[in-house]
Each structure stands twice: as structure tokens, then as C-alpha cells.
Amino acid sequence: MNLTQLLVKEMEQEIATTRKMLALVPDDKFDWKPHEKSMPMKNLAIHIAEIPGWPEHILEHEVLDFAAQPYTPSPVSNNKELLDLLEKSYSKGKSLLEKTDDDTLVNKHWKMCMGDTVLADLTKYEALRHSFAQTTHHRAQLGVYLRLLNIPIPGSYGPSADDQNF
Template structure:
């Protein structure tokens, strides 16, 4: 079921990411917001959290700071997403139910941010993709770029 969900969500994520214009990667709607480059890179890398959750007992941001891949255009963004998705899908398709049960901890030093099973962490990574994809939808709307439908047609889809 998780593999099926991952593949279904990937279709919608592709539709959103491919809409990003090459000249808008440094744009941000507010100084406290991420740039489109930061946001889309994070979205494109999130499928690798599936393999991370399956291969480790957790992640400590204090000892493993986030270092995003540099992307400069939509072709690079889509390539990054497809590589990340392939990695995540492969790991998930080979996982057993028993491998989803051990605990996985997300922390920053002594501060525990989340302690869940590996399976729950995988579901959380899916939710993070949806959450950030929605943020991207707002960014694109503010730039007057048509939004694709996610779970049905969008206001920009013909006839709706």
C-alpha cells in the first residue's frame, strides 16, 4: 500500500514541479519564506527519506546538517526528483512489514523532534511532500502560474 501511495503522490508532485519557470528559482513571497529553489529542492529530495528511514535508526540534525543539492533549472529539478523517487521506491518495494516496525528518531542534539516507527516516518515523509507541494501551489498562484489538479481538477483546469 505504501508503494502504491508513493507512486500516486509522485504523479501530482511531478505536475507541480514541472510548472516552475527557470527564471523564478530565487523568488520568494516573503522574507521568512523559502525561495522556490529551496522549496522545490526539498520537495524533490524528500523521497530519499524513505530509504533513510529504512536504513537507519534516526537522524540528528546537529551532527548531520542539511546540505541540499544545488539545482538551477527545472530540468535539473525534475532529474533530482526522479532519482530521489527511484531510490525511495526501490527501498520501499524491498522492505518487509517487520522492517517498518523499529523505532526511528528525528532529533537536533538532545532535543527529540519525533520518535515514531520507521513505517510512521515514511508516512510522515509523504505528508511532508504534500505539505510542501501545497506551499509551492501558493507560490505558483502568486506568480500567476496555473495550478494543476491534485486530487481532482483545479480552478485552472478547463471547464471547472
């Protein structure tokens, strides 16, 4: 397997867990947050749903500058729209990833900036791996939100405490 094939396989595995987690986000708790410094559940869930689309930014561009292109979250008003956003992001991201080659992944760079401040300067491979890590990180955050609302958590890399009879 080459790097592209490995990344596609990893993306396919991660999306299955992400689907399970996002399916649990209740419409009536979109504005809920566990702490004043936390983002509302809707914002977190939208961010998670958008990350599988990041290969577009990474593979088709050399720089993402938030000063020049401020981020605006995709609009969703319910869980169905959230899951539709995830599928749209995943479909686009996977399609672009499948069309890339190892030379691009290893020898081309991508930067994330805020004006003159460089937030990340990575190979395209490293940037894609970073996006996968972001999915895992934010999915774990969402798991805490759900746990605090007494919503059973599905397993990610094996069964969760809610999947077993403890």
C-alpha cells in the same frame, strides 16, 4: 495488500502529482519568495524533490541527527535538474521501500534529532507516512507560490480551478 505494497502504491500516486507541480517551477523565479519569512522557490522545490528519497534515511538508519549531519540541499541550477533530482530521489526511495517488510515498518523505530533534542520518535511506518504528508504540505506551499505568479495549478486529488471552465 500488505503495508509495504500500500505505501508503494501511495508513493506512486503522489509522485505523479509532484512531477506536475515541479515541472511548472520557472528557472527565472528560483529566487522568488512571496514573503520575507518564506523560503525562496528554489529551496522549496529542491526540498519537495528530495522527500521521495527519505525512505533511505528512514529504512536504513535508526536516527537522523541534524547536529551530527547538517542538511545541505542538493544543487540544481534549472528546472531540468530539479526534475532529474526528483526522479533520482523517487527511484532510490521506491526501490528501498519495495524491499522492506511489514515487521520492519511496524516494529522498528526511527528518530529525528537535533543533538539531544528529539524532534520525532516514530515507527518506520509512521516516519514514511510523515514523509508523504510532508510532500503534500510542501506541494501545497508551492501551489501558493505558483498561483501568486499567475501560473495555472494542475489538479492534485481532482481538477483544480485551472483545469475547469468556471
